[in-house]
Amino acid sequence: MTAGQGPGERTTASAERPGDHGVPVLGQLLVAHPRAVLETHARLGDATAVVALDQLLPVMRWLRDDPAAAFDMLMDATAVDWLPREPRFEVVYHLYSLARGHRLRVRAAVPEHPGQVPSLCDLWASANWMEREIFDLYGLDFEGHPDLRRILLYDDFEGHPLRKDYAKTRRQPLVGPRN
Amino acid sequence: MAEGARARPRSDLHAEHQVLNMGPSHPATHGTVKFLIELDGETIVDLEPQVGYLHRGFEKECESGSWYQAIPYTDRLNYNSAILCNTGYVMAVEKLLGIETPERCQWLRVLASELSRLGDHLTRCGAACLELQAMTPFLYGIEARELCWDLQEMLCGARVTSNYVRIGGVKHDLPEAFPAAYEEISAKIRTLLRDFERVVTRNRIFVDRLRDTGVISREDCLRYAVTGPVLRAVGVPLDLRKDEPYLVYDQVDFDVPVGEVGDNYDRYLVCVAEMHQSLRIADQCMARLGRLGPAPVDVDDPAVRWPAKGRVFTRMEEMIQQFKSVTDGPQVPAGEGYFAIESANGELGFYLVSDGGARPVKVRCRPPSFVHMAPLPLMVRGAMLADLIPTFDFLNMIGGECDR
Numbered sequence: 001m002t003a004g005q006g007p008g009e010r011t012t013a014s015a016e017r018p019g020d021h022g023v024p025v026l027g028q029l030l031v032a033h034p035r036a037v038l039e040t041h042a043r044l045g046d047a048t049a050v051v052a053l054d055q056l057l058p059v060m061r062w063l064r065d066d067p068a069a070a071f072d073m074l075m076d077a078t079a080v081d082w083l084p085r086e087p088r089f090e091v092v093y094h095l096y097s098l099a100r101g102h103r104l105r106v107r108a109a110v111p112e113h114p115g116q117v118p119s120l121c122d123l124w125a126s127a128n129w130m131e132r133e134i135f136d137l138y139g140l141d142f143e144g145h146p147d148l149r150r151i152l153l154y155d156d157f158e159g160h161p162l163r164k165d166y167a168k169t170r171r172q173p174l175v176g177p178r179n
Numbered sequence: 180m181a182e183g184a185r186a187r188p189r190s191d192l193h194a195e196h197q198v199l200n201m202g203p204s205h206p207a208t209h210g211t212v213k214f215l216i217e218l219d220g221e222t223i224v225d226l227e228p229q230v231g232y233l234h235r236g237f238e239k240e241c242e243s244g245s246w247y248q249a250i251p252y253t254d255r256l257n258y259n260s261a262i263l264c265n266t267g268y269v270m271a272v273e274k275l276l277g278i279e280t281p282e283r284c285q286w287l288r289v290l291a292s293e294l295s296r297l298g299d300h301l302t303r304c305g306a307a308c309l310e311l312q313a314m315t316p317f318l319y320g321i322e323a324r325e326l327c328w329d330l331q332e333m334l335c336g337a338r339v340t341s342n343y344v345r346i347g348g349v350k351h352d353l354p355e356a357f358p359a360a361y362e363e364i365s366a367k368i369r370t371l372l373r374d375f376e377r378v379v380t381r382n383r384i385f386v387d388r389l390r391d392t393g394v395i396s397r398e399d400c401l402r403y404a405v406t407g408p409v410l411r412a413v414g415v416p417l418d419l420r421k422d423e424p425y426l427v428y429d430q431v432d433f434d435v436p437v438g439e440v441g442d443n444y445d446r447y448l449v450c451v452a453e454m455h456q457s458l459r460i461a462d463q464c465m466a467r468l469g470r471l472g473p474a475p476v477d478v479d480d481p482a483v484r485w486p487a488k489g490r491v492f493t494r495m496e497e498m499i500q501q502f503k504s505v506t507d508g509p510q511v512p513a514g515e516g517y518f519a520i521e522s523a524n525g526e527l528g529f530y531l532v533s534d535g536g537a538r539p540v541k542v543r544c545r546p547p548s549f550v551h552m553a554p555l556p557l558m559v560r561g562a563m564l565a566d567l568i569p570t571f572d573f574l575n576m577i578g579g580e581c582d583r
Contacts (some may be wrong), residue, residue: 034415044274044516072401076517080532092530094517094545098401098417105517126404129553138236152231152582161239168236168243 023047025104028068033059048105056091056108057118063095063104064123071095071104074124077131079110079138083164087111089140093120110140119145137162196224199564203232207568209306211578212552214567221560221564226556229579230549237583241542245508246272247346249542253342256544256580259299260292262331263522264580265344268544270425271518271529272346275511278483280348283474285426287349290464291341292426292520293457297368297521298327298448299523299575300408300457307447307572308379311388316378323371326364333357346509347484348477361465365458372454380451389444393558393570396441403554407525407547408449409574413441419521428565446573483509507537512557524575548574548581 020027021042029049030037036055038072041048051059063069067173076094096103110117120127131142132151139160142148150157156175159166190510202213213229237256241249253268254261266288273280280288305320328338334357335343335350343350379385397413410417418435420428436452438445477484485504486497513535519528525547532541551574559567 041431043514044277046515046517048515073404073524075404075519076528076530076543078530078541078543078545080541082540092515092543094528094530096404098415101422103517105515105516124404125399125402126550126553129549135548150231154231161236166239168239 012054018049024101026071028066029059029063032062032066046105048102048107050107050109053108053110053117054126055063056106057120060093060120060123061105069104070099071097072099073097074120074126074130077127078122078136079140079162081138081162081164089115089138091117091134091140114141115139116141116143118143121145122153136160141162163171184424188488201567203229204283207310208571209302209310210548210571210576210581212571212576213582216564216567218564220497223559223562223564223567226559226567228552228555230552230578231312233578233582235583237544238542242539245537246511246539247504247508249539250345251340251342253544254342255549256526256546256583257299257522257577258339258579259302259577260295260523261339261341262288262295262343263299263520263527265341266292266426266522267518267522267527268347268529269344269365270520271516271531272509272511274516274518275514275531275533276346276483276509277512278347278480280478281533282427283352283468283471283477284348284476286464286468286471287353287425288344289428289431289477290461290468291331291343291349293461293464294327294330295341295458296362297329297454297461298324300454300509301327303523303573303575304375304379304450305449307387307569310568310572311385313379313382313385316375319371319375319378323364323368326368326371330357330361330364333360345477345484346479352476357464358469361461365461369458372451372458376451380448386444389442389569389573391440391442391444391449392562392566393443393446393573394441394552395558399554399557400441403557404550405525405554406550407522408446408453409441409551410436411436412445412449414439419519419526423519425518425520430467431460433460443573450573510535510537511539519545522547524577525551527580544580544583546583548576548578549583552576552581 018037023042026040026047036051036059037049039050063071073096075096078092080090087109091108091110093106117140119131122163131145134140135148136150136152137160143148199216199218199220201216203211211232215227217225237252240252253264256405285367301320301324305317309317331337333354335341400410400413414437416435416437421435433456436449438449481500485501490497491501511533513533515532517528517530519526530540530543534540558570
């Protein structure tokens with residue numbers, strides 16, 4: 001692995017202050033939430049903001065409601081497992097604004113313990129199933145989610161398969177019909 | 180006894196709601212999904228879609244192979260439009276690599292994508308007719324799809340799992356007989372499409388089953404991140420081919436059809452109009468490819484695209500290069516990137532993370548089918564059980580893409 005990619009190294013290595021990189025919405029976000037945004041970049045044309053996990057909900061609410069941002073669609077939510085680095089996980093959200101036609105990626109580092117992330121279900125309905133999928137495959141807990149159950153796998157499945165320490169060859173116990 | 184039965188109050192008939200399990204393999208749905216339906220008589224009180232029956236660990240498999248080895252898995256996301264899935268993934272990798280493919284390659288990708296989209300919409304509309312008890316239009320639709328697949332077979336040797344698009348190029352250029360075959364087959368497809376529309380579009384039974392069923396509002400579409408024909412049917416002209424043009428979509432003429440009320444009939448009309456637009460784009464691609472003449476279809480970068488087979492078997496350097504490409508594949512610079520294309524169902528996005536090595540750290544597929552299943556209860560609550568069938572059909576949930 002090369003340096004400068006894991007969330008752990010990002011926080012120590014990013015000596016430069018977050019900037020707007022020529023993307024207006026990043027600049028406005030930095031003005032509105034200067035302490036919440038830890039890092040920004042616009043590499044490969046993808047505007048990205050890394051925010052502190054405890055500020056995720058207010059930042060997302062601002063991104064949805066502020067007319068300059070107006071992100072009315074949560075297109076995608078997923079997670080990345082950076083084992084063995086700390087904090088181990090990262091949640092990644094892709095926002096799209098139909099009103100303004102722009103996109104933004106928001107990331108937040110999540111430590112393995114307690115592995116809790118504030119749920120965005122109150123902001124965008126699409127977060128419901130996407131967060132269930134992250135819970136299912138990565139085992140992250142979404143605080144305030146109304147119905148946090150497995151979605152792609154069955155209830156008796158043991159472990160969370162997209163974690164890097166889940167071996168691809170691992171077998172699951174046979175489960176019978178339940179009545 | 181007869182006296183007692185007559186005295187029983189009528190409200191006893193449906194005193195309790197009934198729970199019905201529909202699926203995961205049901206003859207009236209073309210998708211592997213289970214619905215847990217709470218019914219009051221024949222009226223849907225509530226519905227819960229249960230997905231995941233076709234989960235096969237797409238993301239886990241991609242993370243354990245090289246960047247190249249994920250391409251065949253993307254074929255299996257959507258059996259109707261494999262080339263669109265190929266294109267989405269490959270262009271996301273190319274975004275990380277920072278390479279631009281040659282012009283001829285881009286036109287070939289657009290041509291193949293539109294044939295793929297056409298086949299996808301034909302299946303959606305044809306299968307919807309079948310599940311509404313109309314066998315004949317289904318056969319018209321499937322015959323036209325078979326013709327699309329004939330073209331696809333000429334292009335890449337496979338009818339369903341195309342594996343046509345490669346990182347930095349395509350498998351190969353058009354075969355010599357392709358332009359003539361395209362002329363003939365596209366005319367046949369147009370005839371079949373016209374017949375299909377004549378049988379279906381103003382058919383009283385079909386219209387009655389579709390009109391005002393499965394309605395979703397613009398606001399709910401946004402809240403649930405609904406894209407593609409379902410969003411366009413409510414009147415929002417969001418089409419990534421126009422709004423964030425990729426490949427050479429900015430050089431072709433086509434319209435983005437939209438609906439008005441967002442019911443199943445609007446979705447049907449949008450899909451039919453899009454099929455005509457796809458043919459229109461494909462015609463322009465053929466004309467442009469003819470004018471461009473012979474040109475390379477792969478990037479000239481030995482680190483990305485492996486050499487032609489003829490040279491591999493005759494020259495030493497190319498053979499080594501082929502060996503390196505097959506065992507390792509390209510090394511993708513560290514970073515993250517999200518690339519989305521307009522697939523037949525909506526926004527198909529790939530979020531890739533690389534640590535600079537030969538294997539991806541993360542391959543996330545943003546599947547429109549999965550996202551579109553979440554608001555299904557909204558569309559059918561309070562409707563009759565029979566209305567679930569067209570609504571589910573026009574969402575066009577593809578199990579392989581939804582469950583990955």
